[in-house]
Amino acid sequence: MRSLATYTEVNAEMEDILIVKDLAKWFPIKSGIIQRTIGYVKAVDGISFNISKGETFGLVGESGSGKTSAARSILRLIEPTGGEVFFDGVNVTTARKRELRKLRRRMQIIFQDPYASLDPRQTVNSMLIEAMKVHQIVSNRSEAHERALELLMKVGLSEEHLYRFPHEFSGGQRQRIAVARALTVNPDFLILDEPTSFLDVSVQAAVLNLLKDLQKELNLTYLFITHNLAVVHHMSDMVGVMYLGKLVEVADKNAIYNSPRHPYTFHLMAAIPVPDPEIQKEEVLLMGDVPSPVNIPSGCRFHPRCPYSTDRCKREEPALTKTKGNWVACHYDIDFQIGETRS
Amino acid sequence: MELKLYKREVLGLVGESGCGKSVTALTTIGLLPENAYVLDGDVLFKGENLLEKSKEEMRILRAKEFATVFQDPMTFLNPVLTMETQLEEVFMLDIKALSQAVIKQKSLGKNIGYSDFLSLKESGRSSASDTKVSKAEIRKIAKELYIDVLRVVKLPDPERILHQYPFELSGGMRQRCMIAMALARRPSVFLADEITTALDVTIQAKILHLMRELRDVIDASTLMITHDLAVAAEIADRIAVMYGGNTVEVASTREIFKASLHPYTKMLMRAIPNVANPVDRLESIPGTVPEMINPPTGCRFHPRCPSAMGKCSTEAPKLKEVVKNHEVACYLY
Numbered sequence: 281m282r283s284l285a286t287y288t289e290v291n292a293e294m295e296d297i298l299i300v301k302d303l304a305k306w307f308p309i310k311s312g313i314i315q316r317t318i319g320y321v322k323a324v325d326g327i328s329f330n331i332s333k334g335e336t337f338g339l340v341g342e343s344g345s346g347k348t349s350a351a352r353s354i355l356r357l358i359e360p361t362g363g364e365v366f367f368d369g370v371n372v373t374t375a376r377k378r379e380l381r382k383l384r385r386r387m388q389i390i391f392q393d394p395y396a397s398l399d400p401r402q403t404v405n406s407m408l409i410e411a412m413k414v415h416q417i418v419s420n421r422s423e424a425h426e427r428a429l430e431l432l433m434k435v436g437l438s439e440e441h442l443y444r445f446p447h448e449f450s451g452g453q454r455q456r457i458a459v460a461r462a463l464t465v466n467p468d469f470l471i472l473d474e475p476t477s478f479l480d481v482s483v484q485a486a487v488l489n490l491l492k493d494l495q496k497e498l499n500l501t502y503l504f505i506t507h508n509l510a511v512v513h514h515m516s517d518m519v520g521v522m523y524l525g526k527l528v529e530v531a532d533k534n535a536i537y538n539s540p541r542h543p544y545t546f547h548l549m550a551a552i553p554v555p556d557p558e559i560q561k562e563e564v565l566l567m568g569d570v571p572s573p574v575n576i577p578s579g580c581r582f583h584p585r586c587p588y589s590t591d592r593c594k595r596e597e598p599a600l601t602k603t604k605g606n607w608v609a610c611h612y613d614i615d616f617q618i619g620e621t622r623s
Numbered sequence: 624m625e626l627k628l629y630k631r632e633v634l635g636l637v638g639e640s641g642c643g644k645s646v647t648a649l650t651t652i653g654l655l656p657e658n659a660y661v662l663d664g665d666v667l668f669k670g671e672n673l674l675e676k677s678k679e680e681m682r683i684l685r686a687k688e689f690a691t692v693f694q695d696p697m698t699f700l701n702p703v704l705t706m707e708t709q710l711e712e713v714f715m716l717d718i719k720a721l722s723q724a725v726i727k728q729k730s731l732g733k734n735i736g737y738s739d740f741l742s743l744k745e746s747g748r749s750s751a752s753d754t755k756v757s758k759a760e761i762r763k764i765a766k767e768l769y770i771d772v773l774r775v776v777k778l779p780d781p782e783r784i785l786h787q788y789p790f791e792l793s794g795g796m797r798q799r800c801m802i803a804m805a806l807a808r809r810p811s812v813f814l815a816d817e818i819t820t821a822l823d824v825t826i827q828a829k830i831l832h833l834m835r836e837l838r839d840v841i842d843a844s845t846l847m848i849t850h851d852l853a854v855a856a857e858i859a860d861r862i863a864v865m866y867g868g869n870t871v872e873v874a875s876t877r878e879i880f881k882a883s884l885h886p887y888t889k890m891l892m893r894a895i896p897n898v899a900n901p902v903d904r905l906e907s908i909p910g911t912v913p914e915m916i917n918p919p920t921g922c923r924f925h926p927r928c929p930s931a932m933g934k935c936s937t938e939a940p941k942l943k944e945v946v947k948n949h950e951v952a953c954y955l956y
Binding site: 342343450452453480481482483484485486488489492507509510511513514537547548549550551552553554555556557558559563565566568569570 | 639640779793795796823824825826827828829831832850851852853854856857876877880881890891892893894895896897898899900901902904905906907908909911912
């Protein structure tokens with residue numbers, strides 16, 4: 281745990297809007313009539329990272345690696361088991377109800393499934409106005425209406441859409457509405473949890489462009505969560521790679537993609553299918569499947585699948601340390617090259 | 624909708640959700656739901672029109688010639704049967720070939736594997752044998768075959784998997800089991816409908832690798848349905864692009880990526896982020912995927928097409944060969 285704090289200390293700068301320190305979320309597994317806790321699903325098991333203002337931090341990992349649990353713990357939509365989260369200097373993890381409500385005005389989240397995240401019985405107008413009312417953003421009805429319209433235009437929809445219900449919209453339009461709703465409270469920070477994975481590719485591009493434009497215009501900070509590595513590369517400045525509830529590598533996006541230093545990152549990057557038949561990739565395949573987060577392997581959690589693992593990896597858990605520009609949690613310093621040749 | 628699948632090739636059928644990729648596959652093998660019927664057209668397989676066949680004929684044909692693997696293996700594996708029972712169901716259809724295998728094994732005095740079994744199936748269909756083979760012997764050899772076929776799809780510890788239920792397997796393992804069951808039939812046509820969509824990238828890479836390896840083993844034509852152009856680029860020889868129920872472009876994978884002609888294909892290429900060739904801004908296609916209840920008239924892409932002209936909204940363009948082996952359905956050419 282000490283090393284993780286080091287990461288935060290080294291990187292703590294004034295412009296960091298979000299600091300996550302040793303964040304953990306364990307879900308108890310209950311069994312029997314008296315519902316005794318017999319174990320824990322360690323969805324997030326001590327992660328630390330910072331996001332500078334106006335930047336996009338991409339969090340990638342395979343299903344079950346704890347990305348979404350991390351995001352929800354940051355906002356305290358679920359209570360974290362341990363660790364601390366600072367947002368603009370305020371400790372989110374210890375904030376009381378009233379404080380939290382104030383913080384939530386500045387931190388918003390957009391969920392993956394726009395078919396589930398919008399209330400089917402509310403029109404777009406009432407959805408947007410409700411959010412403004414809850415956070416007391418506007419003083420009267422006409423102001424609320426004006427603002428709702430302005431937000432709708434901002435996300436590329438028009439006045440005619442204001443009085444429609446969610447079922448009248450396509451997936452891409454729904455996601456735009458979700459963005460507009462998140463923006464009603466003038467947030468500084470948005471968590472985007474797989475915002476485009478429900479969308480078709482031709483629509484995905486438009487939503488990604490919208491998010492980029494809004495970031496520039498409103499100086500937003502994003503935490504972008506996705507399993508789509510090409511999308512995260514397109515969107516992020518910094519990228520953190522999660523494996524079984526831990527960050528195994530954090531670095532600048534180009535460093536992560538071109539010169540990864542953790543064996544898992546390397547395999548993950550090499551597995552991205554490239555939409556270009558002329559590029560011949562070297563095939564590097566990973567052994568086995570992701571283990572269950574109930575029975576986390578000893579030592580380095582990646583060791584059963586790692587082609588470089590040694591006895592030390594089985595015993596000792598590596599700390600996230602800085603090696604050649606990347607923050608890596610590996611005992612060994614290995615140079616990886618993503619093998620790509622043009623034919 | 625027009626499509627040709629050549630012998631031993633991998634054809635990637637690419638399109639967005641709701642464009643009719645899966646319906647195409649289901650029509651081909653006669654598995655459309657009750658409320659759907661084929662309006663017009665033919666499905667020709669080895670010179671025969673499949674749409675004129677009776678249900679029973681199609682059932683036999685499906686068992687013999689077609690193998691299908693779908694996106695979500697959990698819905699296609701029986702959750703209350705072990706993998707052994709499920710494999711047994713498929714292998715026991717070839718009881719003749721199995722008894723042949725027993726005879727051959729006796730004469731050779733060594734175990735025969737999956738590939739030997741395949742060649743027996745080819746030759747054994749005609750030559751009937753007099754030698755009686757007991758059920759127990761067939762069972763025994765079948766079990767060896769299950770294990771071998773699970774090895775062919777690179778499943779670790781096949782003996783254990785035989786005794787496991789689908790829920791005990793991971794997504795990637797289930798998909799391998801589905802592929803193994805498909806292989807058991809030695810199909811001529813392999814329909815792979817979004818087989819990697821539900822999987823993580825590292826597992827996807829392994830399944831794609833397996834599919835490439837299997838090409839030589841199964842000696843079949845593969846129709847690889849996917850919404851992911853990058854996946855198609857990794858595995859297909861040719862790519863057919865579908866939009867709103869029509870084939871809009873068919874060409875070799877290289878041509879599609881380097882010299883695509885249809886405006887939709889071109890725009891689609893620029894709309895996907897590419898790690899190997901990053902851009903600051905993606906180009907998006909205006910509008911949304913058409914509703915198939917009320918599709919646009921004429922060329923179905925015309926409401927979203929930047930080069931649409933008068934003719935496009937009234938008359939649908941036909942697929943025609945513009946460059947050698949490169950077909951496009953667009954009035955620009």
